[in-house]
Amino acid sequence: MRPLSFRPDALRTLLLRNKIATLDELKLALGTAVDVTVFRKLKPLDYLTSYSHRGRYYSLRQIARFDDHGLWSQQDVWFSRFGTLLATAEGFVHPARVKLFETPGMGIY
Numbered sequence: 001m002r003p004l005s006f007r008p009d010a011l012r013t014l015l016l017r018n019k020i021a022t023l024d025e026l027k028l029a030l031g032t033a034v035d036v037t038v039f040r041k042l043k044p045l046d047y048l049t050s051y052s053h054r055g056r057y058y059s060l061r062q063i064a065r066f067d068d069h070g071l072w073s074q075q076d077v078w079f080s081r082f083g084t085l086l087a088t089a090e091g092f093v094h095p096a097r098v099k100l101f102e103t104p105g106m107g108i109y
Contacts, residue, residue, distance in 0.1 A: 006030045008041040012060070019074045020050070020057045051085040052078040 014021055014029040021029075026038045048064060050057035057077045064072040070081035070091065080088040 006032060006037055006041055008045055011038070011041055012045055015045075015047075015058070015060050015063065019063055020059045020077055022056055023058070026058060048079045049083070050077045051080050051083075051088055052076075055084070 010029045010031075011026055014025065018025075023035060023038060026042070027033060027035070030038060030041060032038065042058065046061045048059045048061055049055045050059075057079075059074065059079060064079055064081075066072045066081050070088075072079045072081075080091075082088040082091040
């Protein structure tokens, strides 16, 4: 017997229409109850996970319209070009750390 085949087009269509979705909504769109199947189909779509709401929401990078800080929100759900909340915080702190060691005319040391 041939195993079931799930098409990532269903996820792309849902996310293009709604902009964001929860894991349960993505599973429903695919017709599966298995989380791993959803993640396997999301991977080639270049997806984002929200840094707010405990990473409960997903979107596509092509949908996001990041501001100058690399942040984007949709329906009070926040996403970052850096990815996770920890990576976002690090992205904001790292440039500040570099400036501490910068001397005018001498570069960074």
